[in-house]
Amino acid sequence: MGDAALEVRVRKSYPALTLEVEASIPHGITAVFGPSGSGKTTLLNSIAGLVAPDEGSIVLGGRTLFASPGRVDLRPEGRRVGYMFQESLLFPHRSVWQNILFGYDLTPPRQRRISPRRLVRLLGLEALLDRRPANLSTGEAQRVALARALATSPELLLLDEPLASLDLSLRGRILRYLKDVYRELGIPMLYVSHNISEVLAIADRALVISRGRQLAFDHPRKVLLNPFVHSLVEAGSLENLLDVTVSGRRPGDSLVGAALGDSTLWIPAVPPHVVDGDVVSVAIRAGDIIVAVDRPHGISARNILEGRIQSVHRIGGAVMLYADVGAPLLVEITPEALESLDLREGQDVFLVIKSNSIMVLD
Structure with a gap:
């Protein structure tokens, strides 16, 4: 598998869309970019084990998560993949600290590499630990959701448009936290976005998908020069x-x-x-x-x-x-x-x- 953190070769057909992606995802932060309805979330769900591809294979760190020829299809909890959704989806009846511990407690002791206290410090959550989700701002809730996903010590972190529900003023702070997480923990990330400015700011590589088809996979600066990608950029929004x-x-x-x-x-x-x-x-x-x-x-x-x-x-x-x-x-x-x-x-x-x-x- 060389230096790739993740090898993906999948095909998944729906009545209105067929997703076909083949890519060697390196360590670092890789953006998955494309218009709404292009198959970005389907790709993440396939990697997480929430959707079964029709055919192909998914290999993470040398472990086969899915392979149609050998009928390998690990359950989501056995894949060691963290997932952060657009909405924080925190447990409303648990405190911030209890939400973070939930993922940690579900992880077998031999697989625990990241302590909850380390995540609290890294994401600046010290003052929030006793609060319930209803008493958090949207940005605070997203940081707690990120901590909960990381508390499982994942080998890969999936982020499905994590800034979509945030006020414009919070984008920079969350992007900084994500970059800090990679620098300190070294967990490869797949970051879904339809905002090319976010992609340019955070990603080492960018995978472009449209109507289920893979159009480009390169450095974000080079991807921006793709005429199709540039056609998706609203005038004056870069x-x-x-x-x-x-x-x-x-x-x-x-x-x-x-x-x-x-x-x-x-x-x-x-x-x-x-x-x-x-x-x-x-x-x-x-x-x-x-x-x-x-x-x-x-x-x-x-x-x-x-x-x-x-x-x-x-x-x-x-x-x-x-x-x-x-x-x-x-x-x-x-x-x-x-x-x-x-x-x-x-x-x-x-x-x-x-x-x-x-x-x-x-």
């Missing part, structure tokens, strides 16, 4: 979802300095509990970034970042470019701007971003 480190406030200034790579970004006010050194997430629309070949003077925009163009791509009637400002930024411009500025790979440019176009996601 965002840079970035983690920045708060670096200070200036007296009398409503803006806050934040480190983005080697650059300082001036962002709107952060929540009162955020102090210097804390990491927050921000969203910057790709179309709100202005490109200049010379340093602008006499403008009101507070952010003028020096960068270098890494790549330029024409997709339909749009132009996407990546610029390195110490961290990569995705910029969307018109073909006319590309021609008039004569932009090319390797060129040094200035990126202009108005502070009020930056949304703090914490």
